[in-house]
Amino acid sequence: MQDLKIALLQFDQVWENRHANWQKIEVILKTLQSSDVLILPEMFDTGFSMSTSLAEEWGNDNPSVRFLHKIAAQYQIAIYTSCMVTHEGAYYNRGIFIEPNGTARIYDKRKAFGLGGEDKHYTTGNTETIVNYLGWNLNFQICYDLRFPELIRNRIINETAAYDVLIYVANWPEKRVEHWKSLLKARAIENQCYVIGANRIGVDANNLEYSGDSLVYDALGKEISAANSSEGIVYSNLNFSELESIRNNLPFLKDR
Numbered sequence: 001m002q003d004l005k006i007a008l009l010q011f012d013q014v015w016e017n018r019h020a021n022w023q024k025i026e027v028i029l030k031t032l033q034s035s036d037v038l039i040l041p042e043m044f045d046t047g048f049s050m051s052t053s054l055a056e057e058w059g060n061d062n063p064s065v066r067f068l069h070k071i072a073a074q075y076q077i078a079i080y081t082s083c084m085v086t087h088e089g090a091y092y093n094r095g096i097f098i099e100p101n102g103t104a105r106i107y108d109k110r111k112a113f114g115l116g117g118e119d120k121h122y123t124t125g126n127t128e129t130i131v132n133y134l135g136w137n138l139n140f141q142i143c144y145d146l147r148f149p150e151l152i153r154n155r156i157i158n159e160t161a162a163y164d165v166l167i168y169v170a171n172w173p174e175k176r177v178e179h180w181k182s183l184l185k186a187r188a189i190e191n192q193c194y195v196i197g198a199n200r201i202g203v204d205a206n207n208l209e210y211s212g213d214s215l216v217y218d219a220l221g222k223e224i225s226a227a228n229s230s231e232g233i234v235y236s237n238l239n240f241s242e243l244e245s246i247r248n249n250l251p252f253l254k255d256r
Contacts, residue, residue, distance in 0.1 A: 001135045004165070004238040007035035007077070008214040011231045012202030013047040013171075016054060021045040022067050024231075032075055033235060036134060040081035041169055041200040042143050043093065048171035048204065049084065050121045058087040058094070068098050076100045078133060081169055081198075082109065082142050090123040095140045095169065097131055105131050109142040110151055118144070128152065130163050136240070139163040139193075143170035146183050146197075154191035156253050164243060165194045172199050174211035181213065188217040192247050194238050201229050219246045 009028055014020035022045060032038075045064050046054060056062045060069075064083040072079050082095045095107035108125025112118040128151070130139050139162075145151055146168050155162050166187055172180045180197065188195040194216065201212040216225040216236040225236035247253065 001240040003240070004037065004134060004136050005035040006196060006216065006225075006236045006238060007032060007038045008196065008198045008216070008225070008227060008234045008236070009038060009040050009232075010199055010201055010212045010214045010227050010234070011041070013041065013044070013200050013204070015047050015205040016049050016051060018045040018063065025071070028231060028233065029071065029075065032077075032233060035077055035235065037078045037080065037138075038071070038075070039167060039169060039196060039198040040079065041198050042082045042171045043084060044081040044169075045083055047200070048116070048143075050117050052084060052086070052091040052121050055084040055086040055091050058085040058092075065096065065098075065104070068096060069102060069104075072098045072100050073102070080138075080140060080167055084122075091121060092125070093118065093122050093142060095129070095142050097129075097138070097140060099133065105129055107140040107142070109145060111144045111148050113144040136165055136238070137161070137163040139166045141166065141168045143168065143172060146170070146180070146187065149187065149190065152187065152191065153256070154193060154253055155256050161192065161247065161253055163193060164240070165196065165238065166191060168195070168197045170197060170199045171204070171210065172197075174209045177211050177213050181215065184215055185217050185221045185223075188219055189221040192219045192250070192253055194218055194243065196236075201231065219243055
C-alpha cells in the first residue's frame, strides 16, 4: 500500500472572520507540496467560538463547505477540519472530510468542552466516523475528544484493525500543551496506530494563547513530525508496512 502523505496547516485564526481565514489559508497553500490529506485546525474559519449566530445551515450551499470543496478540487487533496453548523434546529461542531472528487463525510464532536461552555451551545454527536481513503482507515476526532480514550478504542474486525490513523483537529491552549502532547502519544501507543494532531497558534478573543505544536506520532509513540509555533505547513509520510510490522511484532490489539 502506498504511503499516506499528510500536510498539517497551522495558523493564527482570525476571530469569527471567515473571509480573513479563507484568505490566510489560500496564501499559505501557495507553498503546498504534493500531499494526500490536508488537515486544518478545529473550527478553521471562526476559531473556537460559542457565537452560534454565525453558524450557517449545513449542506452544499454552506459557505465553509463550498470553500473546502474548492480547495480539495484545486489541489487534488482530501481535507479534514471542523466548523460550526446548524442542522435541523441544532448547532454542531462538525468535522468534515472532503475528498478531491467531492465525496464528503461528517463527524460530530462527541465530547463538548464544558469548561469553555461548549456544552451549552452545541449538540454532541454519538457515533464514530471511520473512512477508508487510499486503502487507509482514518478515524476522525475533534479536540476535547482526545481526553476520552473510550471513544476510540481500536479493535480487530475480521482480522484487521478497525483503523490505522487517528486524526484530531483542535484549538488546544498553550497552558495545557503538555497534556496535548502526552495524550496524543498515549492514543498512538494504546491503539497501535498513527496519531495526528493539528492545532492553531496565536491568541483568541478570550485571551487564550495557542502554541501550535501540531504533531504526528507512530504506533510506538515515536514523534515523526512536529511543528513549532509559526504559521505554515508540516509534512509527514505514513508508511503502512511499518505500521503492519509493529502490529505483527506486538499483537496487542487481538487481546481486547
